Amino acid sequence: MREQILEILRKDARTSSEMIADLIGSDAETVAKEIAEMEEEGVIRRYKTIIDREKAGDERVFAFIDVRVSPTRGVGFDDVARRIYRYPEVHSVYLVSGDYDLRVVVEGETMKEVAFFVADKLSTLDGVLSTQSNFLLKKYKEDGDIFDDIEEDTGRLLIS
Amino acid sequence: MKPISQTVEHYPPSGIRKFFDIVSQMDDVVSLGVGEPDFVTPWRIREAAINSLERGRTSYTSNWGLLELRRVISRYLEGYSGLCYNPENSVLITVGVSEGMDLTMRTLLNPGDEVIITEPCYVSYKACVELAGGKAVTVEAKKERDFVVDPKDIEAAVTDKTKAVLVSYPSNPTGAVADKKTLREIVDIAVKHDLYIVSDEIYDRLVYDGEHVSVPTLPGAFERTVLLNGFSKAYAMTGWRIGYAAGPTEVIKNMMKIHQYTMLCAPINAQNAAIEAIVNGAKDREDMRREYGRRRRVIVKGFREAGLDCFMPGGAFYAFPNVESTGLTSEEFCEKLLFEHKVAAVPGTAFGACGEGNIRCSYATSIEDIVTAIDRIKAFVAGLK
Numbered sequence: 425m426r427e428q429i430l431e432i433l434r435k436d437a438r439t440s441s442e443m444i445a446d447l448i449g450s451d452a453e454t455v456a457k458e459i460a461e462m463e464e465e466g467v468i469r470r471y472k473t474i475i476d477r478e479k480a481g482d483e484r485v486f487a488f489i490d491v492r493v494s495p496t497r498g499v500g501f502d503d504v505a506r507r508i509y510r511y512p513e514v515h516s517v518y519l520v521s522g523d524y525d526l527r528v529v530v531e532g533e534t535m536k537e538v539a540f541f542v543a544d545k546l547s548t549l550d551g552v553l554s555t556q557s558n559f560l561l562k563k564y565k566e567d568g569d570i571f572d573d574i575e576e577d578t579g580r581l582l583i584s
Numbered sequence: 585m586k587p588i589s590q591t592v593e594h595y596p597p598s599g600i601r602k603f604f605d606i607v608s609q610m611d612d613v614v615s616l617g618v619g620e621p622d623f624v625t626p627w628r629i630r631e632a633a634i635n636s637l638e639r640g641r642t643s644y645t646s647n648w649g650l651l652e653l654r655r656v657i658s659r660y661l662e663g664y665s666g667l668c669y670n671p672e673n674s675v676l677i678t679v680g681v682s683e684g685m686d687l688t689m690r691t692l693l694n695p696g697d698e699v700i701i702t703e704p705c706y707v708s709y710k711a712c713v714e715l716a717g718g719k720a721v722t723v724e725a726k727k728e729r730d731f732v733v734d735p736k737d738i739e740a741a742v743t744d745k746t747k748a749v750l751v752s753y754p755s756n757p758t759g760a761v762a763d764k765k766t767l768r769e770i771v772d773i774a775v776k777h778d779l780y781i782v783s784d785e786i787y788d789r790l791v792y793d794g795e796h797v798s799v800p801t802l803p804g805a806f807e808r809t810v811l812l813n814g815f816s817k818a819y820a821m822t823g824w825r826i827g828y829a830a831g832p833t834e835v836i837k838n839m840m841k842i843h844q845y846t847m848l849c850a851p852i853n854a855q856n857a858a859i860e861a862i863v864n865g866a867k868d869r870e871d872m873r874r875e876y877g878r879r880r881r882v883i884v885k886g887f888r889e890a891g892l893d894c895f896m897p898g899g900a901f902y903a904f905p906n907v908e909s910t911g912l913t914s915e916e917f918c919e920k921l922l923f924e925h926k927v928a929a930v931p932g933t934a935f936g937a938c939g940e941g942n943i944r945c946s947y948a949t950s951i952e953d954i955v956t957a958i959d960r961i962k963a964f965v966a967g968l969k
């Protein structure tokens with residue numbers, strides 16, 4: 425039940441409890457209760473809107489910063505990550521395997537602003553060995569949503 | 585000019601056609617009249633086809649179809665229903681189930697041989713039988729039985745001319761799914777009277793409550809059943825034109841003869857795409873099935889709220905609500921609904937006279953369109969009172 429509700433809400437967070445109930449063969453009350461419980465437990469954190477920033481005229485820049493960290497006694501990955509993610513300009517932070525340890529997504533008004541943030545705030549943190557910045561040039565797909573406008577016109581007949 | 589063949593000249597066009605011609609002249613129509621998935625073919629399958637074109641695979645294939653495709657189908661059938669078909673001589677790749685049906689009838693029938701068909705049914709069955717020189721004997725699947733045929737009616741229709749019985753569940757247009765007991769009884773009748781069974785299982789993967797029962801798995805059925813299936817519905821591949829027939833070697837070999845002369849082979853690119861569908865398409869297929877299953881609940885509830893009697897279809901992607909309470913015939917209902925409220929549906933009578941009183945509504949349509957259509961139907965029905 426939860427899995428089904430989440431799958432539907434992931435696609436459209438505005439789907440009503442009534443509609444979800446119809447879709448999965450339950451009743452609106454049960455669904456609403458389940459959703460409330462998931463909100464309570466933090467399974468559902470909050471509901472956001474997916475915006476095509478480019479179309480919205482939003483010119484902010486994004487960069488993926490690969491950060492190498494040398495954890496020391498008393499300062500682990502979590503500590504470094506926490507110091508990083510508290511900055512509002514930090515969009516997301518992941519601990520990853522491979523050559524780098526943290527993948528940080530930073531947003532800013534201009535490239536310069538992002539670059540300064542990295543130089544000033546990230547690379548100077550205790551435990552941070554190096555950073556490598558990659559600026560986002562074009563977003564094709566994010567979180568399952570395709571931002572690349574090529575219309576698929578199926579030309580399906582109306583009656584067949 | 586001399587007249588063309590009398591058989592063809594006087595043959596009626598498909599009942600779906602008429603509505604299509606009207607709808608294509610109108611704007612803003614929400615269509616529940618579509619008999620194919622609204623999904624585009626899953627990307628992995630399209631990509632496999634692009635790759636196959638890039639590699640220059642543009643030739644004819646064996647008349648039987650690519651051996652690799654026949655092998656993966658054979659393995660798939662074994663894993664799915666435990667059936668063992670030799671890919672060398674018991675599986676034929678066809679241009680959709682459409683061609684498979686035509687080949688089956690032309691292979692099985694002598695002039696005047698009878699085939700028992702259950703109506704309401706897919707529009708091509710009767711035509712395939714009759715154009716092959718056979719006689720279609722129709723029995724009625726009754727509303728009271730949720731459109732699952734009563735085997736007794738089939739038995740009553742058997743004569744010494746009967747050659748085959750055609751079975752098709754899940755059903756287009758009703759969405760009915762036959763239970764195992766009913767299917768067993770039909771098989772028993774076929775065994776008793778030594779009839780072939782032609783089983784169109786094109787919607788086998790679109791079953792929402794419970795498991796599909798494949799007819800040739802039933803005792804006594806395997807050696808007398810031509811199993812027809814394809815990729816159109818399960819993998820959203822209608823335009824690729826690809827299907828297969830599996831059955832007794834003697835029958836399939838002879839179907840191949842006609843296919844060899846009339847079709848040569850199914851399109852190679854579609855065959856390569858079909859390999860990808862069978863081998864790696866299960867998840868995409870299942871995702872689509874789940875989606876249809878949800879829409880089905882919404883549309884059925886909508887009809888019931890509109891005051892139309894509608895049973896919960898167990899498979900395919902059609903609901904078959906009853907409109908008799910409105911006092912209109914199926915055709916009147918569909919026409920008015922289309923002209924006055926811009927919703928297209930197909931009158932049940934397009935699928936046989938006994939479809940009178942019902943309309944076929946496809947839920948292979950986005951949930952938004954289904955909601956809009958239901959709102960309009962509610963307004964329409966309320967306005968009739």
Ligand SMILES: Cc1ncc(COP(=O)(O)O)c(C=O)c1O
Pocket residue numbers: 619679680681682683706752755756784786813814815816822825826827
């Ligand atoms: C019951 C049934 N059989 C066969 C077909 C034709 O399938 P194909 O695309 O494989 O020719 C359809 C298509 O609507 C159908 O509904």
